[in-house]
Amino acid sequence: xxxxxxxxxxxxxxxxxxxxxxxxxxxxxxxxxxxxxxxxxxxxxxxxxxxxxxxxxxxxxxxxxxxxxxxxxxxxxxxxxxxxxxxxxxxxxxxxxxxxxxxxxxxxxxxxxxxxxxxxxxxxxxxxxxxxxxxxxxxxxxxxxxxxxxxxxxxxxxxxxxxxxxxxxxxxxxxxxxxxxxxxxxxxxxxxxxxxxxxxxxxxxxxxxxxxxxxxxxxxxxxxxxxxxxxxxxxxxxxxxxxxxxxxxxxxxxxxxxxxxxxxxx
Amino acid sequence: xxxxxxxxxxxxxxxxxxxxxxxxxxxxxxxxxxxxxxxxxxxxxxxxxxxxxxxxxxxxxxxxxxxxxxxxxxxxxxxxxxxxxxxxxxxxxxxxxxxxxxxxxxxxxxxxxxxxxxxxxxxxxxxxxxxxxxxxxxxxxxxxxxxxxxxxxxxxxxxxxxxxxxxxxxxxxxxxxxxxxxxxxxxxxxxxxxxxxxxxxxxxxxxxxxxxxxxxxxxxxxxxxxxxxxxxxxxxxxxxxxxxxxxxxxxxxxxxxxxxxxxxxxxxxxxxxxxxxxxxxxxxxxxxxxxxxx
Numbered sequence: 001x002x003x004x005x006x007x008x009x010x011x012x013x014x015x016x017x018x019x020x021x022x023x024x025x026x027x028x029x030x031x032x033x034x035x036x037x038x039x040x041x042x043x044x045x046x047x048x049x050x051x052x053x054x055x056x057x058x059x060x061x062x063x064x065x066x067x068x069x070x071x072x073x074x075x076x077x078x079x080x081x082x083x084x085x086x087x088x089x090x091x092x093x094x095x096x097x098x099x100x101x102x103x104x105x106x107x108x109x110x111x112x113x114x115x116x117x118x119x120x121x122x123x124x125x126x127x128x129x130x131x132x133x134x135x136x137x138x139x140x141x142x143x144x145x146x147x148x149x150x151x152x153x154x155x156x157x158x159x160x161x162x163x164x165x166x167x168x169x170x171x172x173x174x175x176x177x178x179x180x181x182x183x184x185x186x187x188x189x190x191x192x193x194x195x196x197x198x199x200x201x202x203x204x205x206x207x208x209x210x211x212x213x214x215x216x217x218x219x220x221x222x223x224x225x226x227x228x229x230x231x232x233x234x235x236x237x238x239x240x241x242x243x244x245x246x247x248x249x250x251x252x253x254x255x256x257x258x259x260x261x262x263x264x265x266x
Numbered sequence: 267x268x269x270x271x272x273x274x275x276x277x278x279x280x281x282x283x284x285x286x287x288x289x290x291x292x293x294x295x296x297x298x299x300x301x302x303x304x305x306x307x308x309x310x311x312x313x314x315x316x317x318x319x320x321x322x323x324x325x326x327x328x329x330x331x332x333x334x335x336x337x338x339x340x341x342x343x344x345x346x347x348x349x350x351x352x353x354x355x356x357x358x359x360x361x362x363x364x365x366x367x368x369x370x371x372x373x374x375x376x377x378x379x380x381x382x383x384x385x386x387x388x389x390x391x392x393x394x395x396x397x398x399x400x401x402x403x404x405x406x407x408x409x410x411x412x413x414x415x416x417x418x419x420x421x422x423x424x425x426x427x428x429x430x431x432x433x434x435x436x437x438x439x440x441x442x443x444x445x446x447x448x449x450x451x452x453x454x455x456x457x458x459x460x461x462x463x464x465x466x467x468x469x470x471x472x473x474x475x476x477x478x479x480x481x482x483x484x485x486x487x488x489x490x491x492x493x494x495x496x497x498x499x500x501x502x503x504x505x506x507x508x509x510x511x512x513x514x515x516x517x518x519x520x521x522x523x524x525x526x527x528x529x530x531x532x533x534x535x536x537x538x539x540x541x542x543x544x545x546x547x548x549x550x551x552x553x554x555x556x557x558x559x560x
Contacts, residue, residue: 062462064461088462090458090459092455092459096453096456098477099556099557099558100557101557109463109473113460113463114463142557143557143559
């Protein structure tokens with residue numbers, strides 16, 4: 001597709017990536033012919049209907065699935081090598097906090113597994129709790145927090161070990177719109193202050209347009225990329241930017257892309 | 267307070283039914299005695315007599331209560347006539363067997379969850395083991411463990427060891443089934459998350475599977491401890507044991523002392539209740555530590 005900057009190694013480089021699952025009903029092509037290059041510091045959203053392969057692509061980047069065609073590199077390495085190098089933090093749709101651990105101990109989980117010294121675990125937990133505005137909630141158990149706060153804790157957990165890449169699979173999909181708006185705003189601030197390359201899967205057009213520097217529009221059967229839109233919006237984005245003409249134009253283009261990819265089903 | 271009302275109502279119902287049954291079942295003896303003496307029996311006399319027979323078919327609740335009282339509060343706890351003493355003997359075997367059974371159940375579950383080959387090879391035998399009537403294999407376990415001197419080998423009484431093995435035989439199974447379910451309870455997303463951290467299988471087990479299985483474990487332990495008690499009592503029946511609640515029941519039935527038998531039965535029920543209560547208390551403490559909603 002399109003390289004937005006030359007020179008440095010791209011964070012994600014996909015060339016002709018395809019993925020076919022062998023199921024009981026025969027092979028299912030989840031993804032085909034994906035070419036995509038993502039550079040450091042970008043915020044890339046993947047949008048499309050169910051079955052368009054956006055989650056599959058994210059999972060392939062995280063080495064949770066292995067592409068059956070093409071090449072995919074993360075920081076110039078094979079995805080599972082990148083994982084071993086702690087290249088990314090993954091945020092799932094469900095916060096997935098352990099109910100038997102406090103918020104602070106949930107955030108420490110990856111640090112414990114990766115063998116950080118105890119003092120550093122403590123310091124890092126404090127730092128990311130502050131980053132997601134959950135100071136003072138470290139000793140609470142997950143059930144004592146609202147859904148939005150739980151998802152913030154899960155983002156903190158993904159940030160705790162300082163991965164360069166943040167992979168987010170519909171992290172706000174289960175939240176109501178008011179909470180979602182607020183978390184979108186916070187996520188943008190977080191992205192601006194940490195400069196992490198972010199791959200963000202979503203169903204929501206406004207969410208994708210509001211957050212992204214680039215929007216990848218996908219369509220199903222088989223899952224493929226139908227459009228890649230560079231956002232002309234400035235990096236600084238107050239919530240009311242969503243009423244601007246540019247915003248509405250991009251949203252319309254995304255919608256057109258989704259409709260075209262979906263044939264006459266929509 | 268309102269918690270007790272339903273319990274009291276049910277209890278009252280049971281006692282009333284029981285007295286009715288005692289009159290009905292013991293009446294025959296009263297009539298036979300009267301016939302032999304050549305006189306007839308009135309209703310009042312019938313009721314009074316069926317409540318006070320020495321060897322009734324079904325003793326009345328107050329008769330059992332009297333024997334229970336006499337054989338607990340009325341005796342020194344070290345006396346052979348004390349149900350506390352016999353209960354203690356049975357409880358030792360129960361707890362030893364329960365500990366052993368829990369250990370075996372957890373270990374087997376860990377193996378079965380980790381290795382598919384164990385799932386296929388061990389699980390059928392575990393199920394078959396529970397279809398064999400325990401009364402059929404209990405005597406064999408007793409004879410075998412005596413023969414090879416298992417007790418001396420582990421530094422315990424032979425009698426205790428064989429009873430504990432029988433108790434373990436019954437109690438490992440619910441633990442096994444519960445732990446398999448518990449260790450497999452984490453969702454794929456939670457396992458994926460650990461994969462993204464490059465967690466080893468041992469770490470996934472320690473940090474996710476094991477804590478996730480705790481609620482399942484406790485549900486199983488409550489069943490297992492009751493099963494262990496049954497095992498210990500069954501283990502006392504065929505062994506010529508002279509101590510323990512099982513031995514007490516057997517001796518009472520052989521010597522035609524129904525009151526003593528029923529008293530031992532009640533003592534066993536009370537013991538089971540206490541043991542389950544203790545497991546429940548431990549669960550509450552663990553739950554609180556693991557952040558369960560109060």
